[in-house]
Structure formats: C-alpha cells, structure tokens
Amino acid sequence: MNILKNVMDDVLRRNPNEPEFHQAVKEVLLSLEPVAEKHPEWVTDKIFDKIVEPERQIIFRVPWIDDKGVEHINRGFRVQFNSAIGPYKGGLRFHPSVNIGIVKFLGFEQIFKNSLTGLPIGGGKGGSDFDPKGKSNSEIKRFCQSFMLELNRHIGENTDIPAGDIGVGGREIGYMYGMYKKINNEFTGVLTGKGLNYGGSLGRTEATGYGLCYFMNEALKAKSKSFYGANVVISGSGNVAIYAHQKATQLGAKVIAMSDSSGYIYDDNGINLDTIKKIKEVERKRISEYIKYHPTATYTEGCIGIWTVKCDIALPCATQNEIDQNSAKILIDNGCYAVGEGANMPSTIEAVDLFIENKIIFGPAKAANAGGVATSALEMSQNSMRYSWTFEEVDDKLQTIMKGIYEKCSTAATEYGYEDNLVIGANIAGFIKVAEAMYAQGI
Structure with missing residues (x-):
C-alpha cells in the first residue's frame, strides 16, 4: 500500500480499538491501489479519505423492562455510512458482541455490496448489544419498541431503510415496524424483511x-x-x-x-x-x-x-x-x-x-452474500409500487442480479490485471460506482 497508506494510517489513528473495522478497510484499500493510480483526481479530491469516514454515527440509550419488572439499559447504534448512490440500506444486528467498531465494519462492507447489486442503495448498518436469546416474546417486544422510539427519527423510506441481521428476524422486524407506524402514523416501506401480509416480499427469507x-x-x-x-x-x-x-x-x-x-x-x-x-x-x-x-x-x-x-x-x-x-x-x-x-x-x-x-x-x-440486500431492495420497489411479485418473479430477478455481480467482479479483476481474483474484482467494481457518484456530487 503506497498511494493509500496515509488513508489507512488515518483510519487507525482516528478509530482506535476497532480491529474489525481496520480489517475491512485494509482489505479494500489494498485492492484499490491500482484504481488510485488510474484516477489521481480521486486522490486529489480525497474520495478515498471520504469513503472510509461514515457520513453519520448514531449511538443511543435503549432502556427496557423485563418480565420481572427490572429495568435494563442497552446501547443502540446506527451508522449511516454512505448515501452517494441511494438511501442508506443495511441490517440491524442484536448480539452481545455489537459495538461501534463492529457496526462500522458491517456498514463499510455494505457500501460495496449494495453498489454491486446495481440497485440505488447506499451503505449503512446498525443494531444493539441486546441479546434476544433466552428472552420472552414480551421482553423482546418491549426492547424493540424502545429501540425504535429513538431510531425512528433517523430513518425513513427515502433516508435509511434498515433490515434484519443476526438476532433480528421477522418477529423483531414486526415489533419495530409496528412501533414506527404508531409513532409516525404512516404505512411506508421503512423496514425490509417484513411479514408478507404487511408489505414483505416473497423470496426475502431465502x-x-x-x-x-x-x-x-x-x-x-x-x-x-x-x-x-x-x-x-x-x-x-x-x-x-x-x-x-x-x-x-x-x-x-x-x-x-x-x-x-x-x-x-x-x-x-x-x-x-x-x-x-x-x-x-x-x-x-x-x-x-x-x-x-x-x-x-x-x-x-x-x-x-x-x-x-x-x-x-x-x-x-x-x-x-x-x-x-x-x-x-x-x-x-x-x-x-x-x-x-x-x-x-x-x-x-x-x-x-x-x-x-x-x-x-x-x-x-x-x-x-449480496442476495439478501438485493431482495430487500426489491421489497422496497414493491412497496413503492404498492404491488407484490410472485416468488418465481423475485427469484428470477435475484438470479439475474447475482449473475450480474459475478460478471462485474470478474470483469473488473481482469481489467486491472488480477484475473480470477474475485476479492479485488468485487472491491474495485463496488468502489468505482460509488466513487464516480461522490466525485460528480462534489461530496
């Protein structure tokens, strides 16, 4: 790493004690050296420096009461990493290991994953250090409602559309969506992974x-x-x-x-x-x-x-x-x-x-693993149209998207002299679309 060494050094300096985030950034920057050589204007305009810095990091308190009446305090997170090609899109993870570094690593990866789908979605991620294992449905519902009480002010169908991840399945999405709808008095596609009878998409589970x-x-x-x-x-x-x-x-x-x-x-x-x-x-x-x-x-x-x-x-x-x-x-x-x-x-x-x-x-x-977020974006499209596709239609679109992702990765790897290296191909192909948008927007 030569041209982008200063970028990596700044990441290490400004984000101490976040090894997963460091790992994710390093893996991408190592792949982007030939891109930096080919596009000196992106180096001058600090595109590489900007893309490793989240646009917004939100940390908040989540109080909730268990079935015995005891109050607990967890920490909630949402990192809105990059919106150059579309609204922030990425899951929510509920797991004891969740911290700001984990969420930033996931959000950073999401930028490129979402770019590769070819769909207009930016990168974001969130969650909490809450552990749903061993909790009753009532406890999980109270936690999800408290979590959404704060998160709702930061998200929206044209701003940030969360989904599920580890520890967040259909049950949790349902509780959060119900709370969002109650607070805002609107039925919109603000979350994906919803139940089929309230705006979800066939094929999203698979x-x-x-x-x-x-x-x-x-x-x-x-x-x-x-x-x-x-x-x-x-x-x-x-x-x-x-x-x-x-x-x-x-x-x-x-x-x-x-x-x-x-x-x-x-x-x-x-x-x-x-x-x-x-x-x-x-x-x-x-x-x-x-x-x-x-x-x-x-x-x-x-x-x-x-x-x-x-x-x-x-x-x-x-x-x-x-x-x-x-x-x-x-x-x-x-x-x-x-x-x-x-x-x-x-x-x-x-x-x-x-x-x-x-x-x-x-x-x-x-x-x-971009199929999940790709189908989430298809769910967003169906919500916007107030329409539902069949399982076969969704699955056919998913197959087309995944074939397209492979072709983009393979083509980019070959173009930059790394034939068969899909890691470098994915990083380059995902980055270039976002970088071009950032450069054009002057952000």
Whole structure:
C-alpha cells in the first residue's frame, strides 16, 4: 500500500480499538491501489479519505423492562455510512458482541455490496448489544419498541431503510415496524424483511442463502465445476445457512456438516434440512439435538472444528473471522476447491490470501452474500409500487442480479490485471460506482 497508506494510517489513528473495522478497510484499500493510480483526481479530491469516514454515527440509550419488572439499559447504534448512490440500506444486528467498531465494519462492507447489486442503495448498518436469546416474546417486544422510539427519527423510506441481521428476524422486524407506524402514523416501506401480509416480499427469507449459491454456481461454472455431486460444509444454522443448504441440495450437492456457536454436526449421508429447521426455527434449541433424530450423525463441541471436515465446497455462513489461516490450510489440504462467504467477512485476511495463492475458487462476502440486500431492495420497489411479485418473479430477478455481480467482479479483476481474483474484482467494481457518484456530487 503506497498511494493509500496515509488513508489507512488515518483510519487507525482516528478509530482506535476497532480491529474489525481496520480489517475491512485494509482489505479494500489494498485492492484499490491500482484504481488510485488510474484516477489521481480521486486522490486529489480525497474520495478515498471520504469513503472510509461514515457520513453519520448514531449511538443511543435503549432502556427496557423485563418480565420481572427490572429495568435494563442497552446501547443502540446506527451508522449511516454512505448515501452517494441511494438511501442508506443495511441490517440491524442484536448480539452481545455489537459495538461501534463492529457496526462500522458491517456498514463499510455494505457500501460495496449494495453498489454491486446495481440497485440505488447506499451503505449503512446498525443494531444493539441486546441479546434476544433466552428472552420472552414480551421482553423482546418491549426492547424493540424502545429501540425504535429513538431510531425512528433517523430513518425513513427515502433516508435509511434498515433490515434484519443476526438476532433480528421477522418477529423483531414486526415489533419495530409496528412501533414506527404508531409513532409516525404512516404505512411506508421503512423496514425490509417484513411479514408478507404487511408489505414483505416473497423470496426475502431465502434470498441470502440462495444468492450465495447462485453466485458460487457462476464462479464454479467458469472453472468447469459445479455443485452437482459435491460434498458441502456449511457453518451456521440460521437463515443464511438453512437456505444455502436448500439451494445447494437443489443444485445437486450433499451437505455433510452444519454448526452453531456451541459445536457442529457431521453426517456423511447428508444433513436433513427438515430436522435443522425444526430444531432452529421451531424449537429454538442447540444443534446438538440433531443426533437424537439421526443416530448416524455425530456432534462435536467447538464450532471452529467444522473446517476439519473434508469437503469440496465450504460455505461459511456463521459470523466474522470464523476461518483463520490454520483453518484455511486444513481446508486446502483436505481438497476443498471452492469457498463462498455467506456471512460478513467470515475469513481473515491471512485466510483469504491463502485461498487466492492456492487458486481456490473464492467468493468474497460483499459479492457472494449480496442476495439478501438485493431482495430487500426489491421489497422496497414493491412497496413503492404498492404491488407484490410472485416468488418465481423475485427469484428470477435475484438470479439475474447475482449473475450480474459475478460478471462485474470478474470483469473488473481482469481489467486491472488480477484475473480470477474475485476479492479485488468485487472491491474495485463496488468502489468505482460509488466513487464516480461522490466525485460528480462534489461530496
């Protein structure tokens, strides 16, 4: 990093103790050196300096009362990172690990992910350090209402449109949307991931997992490979993992391992998706329950161990930095030939470098998992039209978008001399659209 070294130095200086944000920025800036060389006007006009600084960071107090009448205080966040190509768009995450650095890393990634979709949406992210696990529906409702009591003044259908993320599903979106509607007395598409009977879109639930497989299918085809007959390992067992399993299976693969934060299950006969859905979506229990239903399966404590399972394709769909350099080496040594990131930044920089060096087909998160936000934008379009598309129409549009994202990444990588490096391709293609808009607007 030569031209952009000062930009990175400023990020480190101005944002101390935010390692995830530092990691996300460094990975992007390393890719953008050739762009800086080609566009000195963007260096002069400080476009690179501006894009790493959020337009707005909001932190607020969220008081709520539990079922025993005890009051608790959590912290809420919304980072409105970049609106050059459209209103801020990005999910809300409820998890104890959430802090301003995590939200900034996610919001920064969202800028480029949203740009790649080709849709007019900017980058943002938010959430709280509230943990919905173990809470009653009443407690979650009271928290969501209190959270929205403050957040509502910062969002709007033409300003900032949040969605779900880890810890925020249809239930939480419903509670927040109801509160927003009550406060503002208007029925608008201010949140996405809504229920189908109040403005939601068919296909949104499946979108991130399906989109991941659509993107990887294009990347695999380019190297004369496919999902058909492949053994697949998927980390996580939430929404993204479940529907990545469903689509990979439809494409002819066999999913042999899945996980949650406690450990992982393995079954050479294939993981039964109906059982996973029952445990995770209905019973809301740990994945270890799986072996009670399927005696041929094994359960191992410790989720990182899932990457020791021999597979052809790995789809990390759990959380950030779950694949480190050692796990990447094990995957490569075991014959894995493709990795597609379903979670946000699930591989460390060292792991990604190892995948690229060993010519692994690698789908970076900001491209491969963009299906969720793409379908959220389709939900916004349907809300604006007061109209609903069929599942098939949404899915067809999603496939077209994901194929387009792959083509943009591949073309940009080749144009700048990094053929087959979809990481650099995604960063460059996502950045250029936003940079051109920022430069044109003089911001």
